[in-house]
Amino acid sequence: xxxxxxxxxxxxxxxxxxxxxxxxxxxxxxxxxxxxxxxxxxxxxxxxxxxxxxxxxxxxxxxxxxxxxxxxxxxxxxxxxxxxxxxxxxxxxxxxxxxxxxxxxxxxxxxxxxxxxxxxxxxxxxxxxxxxxxxxxxxxxxxxxxxxxxxxxxxxxxxxxxxxxxxxxxxxxxxxxxxxxxxxxxxxxxxxxxxxxxxxxxxxxxxxxxxxxxxxxxxxxxxxxxxxxxxxxxxxxxxxxxxxxxxxxxxxxxxxxxxxxxxxxxxxxxxxxxxxxxxxxxxxxxxxxxxxxxxxxxxxxxxxxxxxxxxxxxxxxxxxxxxxxxxxxxxxxxxxxxxxxxxxxxxxxxxxxxxxxxxxxxxxxxxxxxxxxxxxxxxxxxxxxxxxxxxxxxxxxxxxxxxxxxxxxxxxxxxxxxxxxxxxxxxxxxxxxxx
Amino acid sequence: xxxxxxxxxxxxxxxxxxxxxxxxxxxxxxxxxxxxxxxxxxxxxxxxxxxxxxxxxxxxxxxxxxxxxxxxxxxxxxxxxxxxxxxxxxxxxxxxxxxxxxxxxxxxxxxxxxxxxxxxxxxxxxxxxxxxxxxxxxxxxxxxxxxxxxxxxxxxxxxxxxxxxxxxxxxxxxxxxxxxxxxxxxxxxxxxxxxxxxxxxxxxxxxxxxxxxxxxxxxxxxxxxxxxxxxxxxxxxxxxxxxxxxxxxxxxxxxxxxxxxxxxxxxxxxxxxxxxxxxxxxxxxxxxxxxxxxxxxxxxxxxxxxxxxxxxxxxxxxxxxxxxxxxxxxxxxxxxxxxxxxxxxxxxxxxxxxxxxxxxxxxxxxxxxxxxxxxxxxxxxxxxxxxxxxxxxxxxxxxxxxxxxxxxxxxxxxxxxxxxxxxxxxxxxxxxxxxxxxxxx
Numbered sequence: 084x085x086x087x088x089x090x091x092x093x094x095x096x097x098x099x100x101x102x103x104x105x106x107x108x109x110x111x112x113x114x115x116x117x118x119x120x121x122x123x124x125x126x127x128x129x130x131x132x133x134x135x136x137x138x139x140x141x142x143x144x145x146x147x148x149x150x151x152x153x154x155x156x157x158x159x160x161x162x163x164x165x166x167x168x169x170x171x172x173x174x175x176x177x178x179x180x181x182x183x184x185x186x187x188x189x190x191x192x193x194x195x196x197x198x199x200x201x202x203x204x205x206x207x208x209x210x211x212x213x214x215x216x217x218x219x220x221x222x223x224x225x226x227x228x229x230x231x232x233x234x235x236x237x238x239x240x241x242x243x244x245x246x247x248x249x250x251x252x253x254x255x256x257x258x259x260x261x262x263x264x265x266x267x268x269x270x271x272x273x274x275x276x277x278x279x280x281x282x283x284x285x286x287x288x289x290x291x292x293x294x295x296x297x298x299x300x301x302x303x304x305x306x307x308x309x310x311x312x313x314x315x316x317x318x319x320x321x322x323x324x325x326x327x328x329x330x331x332x333x334x335x336x337x338x339x340x341x342x343x344x345x346x347x348x349x350x351x352x353x354x355x356x357x358x359x360x361x362x363x364x365x366x367x368x369x370x371x372x373x374x375x376x377x378x379x380x381x382x383x384x385x386x387x388x389x390x391x392x393x394x395x396x397x398x399x400x401x402x403x404x405x406x407x408x409x410x411x412x413x414x415x416x417x418x419x420x421x422x423x424x425x426x427x428x429x430x431x432x433x434x435x436x437x438x439x440x441x442x443x444x445x446x447x448x449x450x451x452x453x454x455x456x457x458x459x460x461x462x463x464x465x466x467x468x469x470x471x472x473x474x475x476x477x478x479x480x481x482x483x484x485x486x487x488x489x490x491x492x493x494x495x496x497x498x499x500x501x502x503x504x505x506x507x508x509x510x511x512x513x514x515x516x517x518x
Numbered sequence: 519x520x521x522x523x524x525x526x527x528x529x530x531x532x533x534x535x536x537x538x539x540x541x542x543x544x545x546x547x548x549x550x551x552x553x554x555x556x557x558x559x560x561x562x563x564x565x566x567x568x569x570x571x572x573x574x575x576x577x578x579x580x581x582x583x584x585x586x587x588x589x590x591x592x593x594x595x596x597x598x599x600x601x602x603x604x605x606x607x608x609x610x611x612x613x614x615x616x617x618x619x620x621x622x623x624x625x626x627x628x629x630x631x632x633x634x635x636x637x638x639x640x641x642x643x644x645x646x647x648x649x650x651x652x653x654x655x656x657x658x659x660x661x662x663x664x665x666x667x668x669x670x671x672x673x674x675x676x677x678x679x680x681x682x683x684x685x686x687x688x689x690x691x692x693x694x695x696x697x698x699x700x701x702x703x704x705x706x707x708x709x710x711x712x713x714x715x716x717x718x719x720x721x722x723x724x725x726x727x728x729x730x731x732x733x734x735x736x737x738x739x740x741x742x743x744x745x746x747x748x749x750x751x752x753x754x755x756x757x758x759x760x761x762x763x764x765x766x767x768x769x770x771x772x773x774x775x776x777x778x779x780x781x782x783x784x785x786x787x788x789x790x791x792x793x794x795x796x797x798x799x800x801x802x803x804x805x806x807x808x809x810x811x812x813x814x815x816x817x818x819x820x821x822x823x824x825x826x827x828x829x830x831x832x833x834x835x836x837x838x839x840x841x842x843x844x845x846x847x848x849x850x851x852x853x854x855x856x857x858x859x860x861x862x863x864x865x866x867x868x869x870x871x872x873x874x875x876x877x878x879x880x881x882x883x884x885x886x887x888x889x890x891x892x893x894x895x896x897x898x899x900x901x902x903x904x905x906x907x908x909x910x911x912x913x914x915x916x917x918x919x920x921x922x923x924x925x926x927x928x929x930x931x932x933x934x935x936x937x938x939x940x941x942x943x944x945x946x947x948x949x950x951x952x953x954x955x956x957x958x959x
Contacts, residue, residue: 502766
């Protein structure tokens with residue numbers, strides 16, 4: 084999610100202007116975080132799915148996202164050592180590697196990407212949205228930091244719909260627990276009009292994000308909605324939703340994507356614009372971050388563009404119509420949490436992936452299953468079968484990991500990807516074709 | 519004539535199939551993959567070309583199905599004579615290479631003695647070679663290294679002792695030379711070897727009548743043009759072919775199985791280090807696949823390791839496991855752990871056949887899991903790869919397929935090791951056809 088961290092020499096990597104803008108935003112944010120102790124700013128740690136950034140900003144709290152820190156450690160090739168450190172302190176090999184990378188980083192001094200120490204959080208805000216590991220993660224952090232922990236429970240969308248009672252249940256928690264605790268921790272009184280203002284800004288950026296992600300419907304797609312998508316979701320999934328920075332960033336990005344679309348160009352890759360779009364894919368599951376560029380290269384070298392992905396919806400399913408609504412400030416926060424991809428039932432996820440394949444006219448579905456993810460790897464084979472059955476398009480399954488470099492086997496992944504691309508080709512050409 | 523080549527570069531062996539324009543298999547060739555993929559491919563291809571000649575001979579005799587006894591007798595003799603010629607040619611290469619290794623400090627005192635000893639060793643090797651290729655003679659292996667190696671070592675020891683030379687000097691030159699010889703394909707032209715072989719057969723007079731010579735000469739004159747080649751296999755990243763000549767082994771195995779059994783819908787391939795579960799449609803097009811990832815437990819090498827642990831030959835495992843009446847339950851799926859479990863059980867006095875039967879079952883259990891992930895077993899089910907030759911593995915597979923999927927027709931071709939290469943050859947044929955018709959291959 085953090086483009087600033089992708090290590091590459093400026094000479095051999097092409098960067099969009101929006102990427103440079105994002106880099107500045109991220110650098111500023113990390114400086115705010117690492118200066119927090121000195122500046123006296125209070126820090127809230129929270130997670131991407133169910134991230135209540137607008138609310139956090141109402142209390143002048145700085146948003147710290149441990150998942151994003153783990154991703155950064157992965158991209159910067161530091162997660163391997165952090166994971167080993169966490170394992171040394173007793174965390175098993177099977178534990179989520181985001182958690183272990185975060186714990187290991189903490190044990191090794193909690194140094195952020197700007198080389199300075201990240202502050203201890205003043206509050207842990209857990210909006211539980213489907214990933215049960217989050218609960219355990221924050222239990223560990225609470226043990227370490229001994230700070231107040233807020234648990235906002237989001238009912239799981241088992242029946243595929245949001246009911247009024249679900250929303251009321253969450254609003255009640257916001258009113259009775261979340262807001263009072265945040266007031267207490269920060270010493271700032273809650274102002275609902277301030278929240279409305281942030282929400283208004285969020286919606287504006289969200290409009291542009293959806294526009295950008297849906298340009299994947301074009302042929303060729305001007306964006307890669309998975310590898311490129313990671314960059315595009317960065318600000319809105321992180322600490323910038325509800326800010327002017329986010330509005331500017333998405334406007335900027337939208338103009339760039341429009342330009343590429345007008346010229347009929349494909350996505351920008353680390354090796355420059357993609358020459359030819361041979362395969363259009365929908366991808367389910369997060370990417371691998373320890374070998375991010377190598378992994379991406381296996382796609383763009385073969386002319387494969389990801390036109391839509393579920394991972395870019397873990398921080399909000401805006402393309403299904405949701406926008407933060409300033410007129411219903413607490414209800415909208417509840418509905419946001421309820422709607423994120425991780426809180427959606429298996430049938431809902433299947434529907435979504437089928438919709439993507441049809442609407443984006445994709446050649447098939449690729450699942451990147453995460454070795455250490457116990458919450459979301461279960462059920463992926465069923466998802467694959469069902470999507471294949473409903474769309475008639477071929478699907479494939481690969482396995483890597485989020486940030487554990489030991490679980491990225493390049494030869495195996497490449498072998499399967501190439502087989503999959505040839506399989507698509509063969510299916511397209513039908514009987515007697517050379518494939 | 520136009521021919522299409524498919525090469526499957528496996529982790530253990532490299533296979534080649536030569537196909538004609540009518541989708542008929544002309545020849546098959548196999549060799550050990552060694553450290554040099556390029557040579558392995560060339561040798562396998564050459565072996566397929568040799569086999570193809572025999573197909574052409576049979577066609578000339580109108581006896582492609584191998585039903586004419588006198589033709590088979592004659593061709594059997596010709597093949598033995600050809601293999602002998604091939605062996606002698608490589609032996610000569612080995613001798614010359616060994617001579618170039620006699621230099622440096624350690625040979626200072628004995629250079630002449632070593633040269634004389636080498637001459638004697640190779641003289642004896644050449645002299646005993648015809649007996650190795652006599653009718654009814656059995657060879658432990660068809661690979662030069664295996665045949666020449668064991669005899670060289672035995673003869674060198676005898677000669678060194680008689681000449682009062684240090685044996686390790688003869689060992690040293692051999693060790694340095696064999697890899698070089700193995701890593702280059704035999705240099706002589708195939709047709710020369712065929713002609714020398716024919717001469718041998720003619721001189722021996724066995725099974726040859728004048729009427730047979732002409733068709734053979736005619737078949738030898740047919741030029742086998744390599745129209746298109748497709749390579750696949752484990753070392754695909756480093757295959758010695760350009761990108762447009764490479765196809766995924768998944769697709770090749772799927773298509774190969776379809777060509778052998780057109781009603782196949784599920785394919786299981788267990789090779790040296792890969793286990794693949796593949797689902798194909800009625801045209802042999804791959805619908806889904808799963809492979810082992812990161813860990814090769816339960817693949818062919820597992821059996822190789824077990825064979826080493828038990829000090830047995832790989833081909834002896836299956837027959838011994840078949841004798842079991844009470845298969846052991848082996849809990850370890852990891853090859854190394856299974857080795858430890860094997861030693862424990864042997865120490866406890868469990869019967870070897872029962873332990874082996876358990877190990878075969880554990881391989882197939884892993885394969886069943888991969889098949890399930892790819893979508894299960896659909897009728898018909900084709901089992902391919904080196905492990906498909908193992909009767910104990912086949913027995914366990916049949917049992918487990920029946921228990922889990924009911925009555926399913928299971929196909930196992932004796933030549934199933936060539937499935938990937940066969941698919942490759944068909945891809946080559948289609949690509950060449952597409953090129954002719956202006957279709958993008």
